[in-house]
Amino acid sequence: MAGNGKIVVGVDGSDASLDAVRWALDEARRRGAEVHAVTVWHTDPPPVEGPPPMVGIPYRAKESALADAQAMQDRVMDAVQGVAEGVAVHRHMVAQWPQRALVHISADADLLVLGRQGHSWLAEKLLGSVSAYCVRHATCPVVITPARPTVKAEEHHLVEAPATPGPLY
DSSP: OOOSSEEEEEOOSSHHHHHHHHHHHHHHHHHTOEEEEEEEEOOSOOOOSSSOOSSOOOOOOHHHHHHHHHHHHHHHHHHTTTTTTTSOEEEEEEESOHHHHHHHHGGGOSEEEEEOOOOOHHHHHHHOOHHHHHHHHOSSOEEEEOOOOOHHHHHHHTOOOOSSOOOOO
16 A cells, blocks of 8 residues: 555554554544554663663663563454454664654654553653653654553543432421
């Protein structure tokens, strides 16, 4: 299928990225576009300012990290095989930090699609957010698919309360 556009989607193996890939494939089918599924892997600890962390980050051989990332991408793409029918899909493995790689690869794209992980506000402040970085720096529109509701969130919404407080005596 000749593509009339390019949709880049981040694939990290999470349920959120699986949802993002499905969404990107559906959108690509509507537009007649091709999908570029991007998995980013790295072996170095993230750059930090200030003193080095007290806990060491274990070193992983690049070959091992690449093999793990490739296997993860294979699992995700196998899970969406039926949705991918009729859509040209290009798979990319990139050794870089996810934020920078996704912004760079999507520079000539029509759309960048990411899955929202659903981390807490504090976790995103401490760890950073790939989605937030991409929204600020990407040169194309960015779609962030919603996080799946957690069991705890679903239980919170299903709490039944009486319409009235009960009999008043």
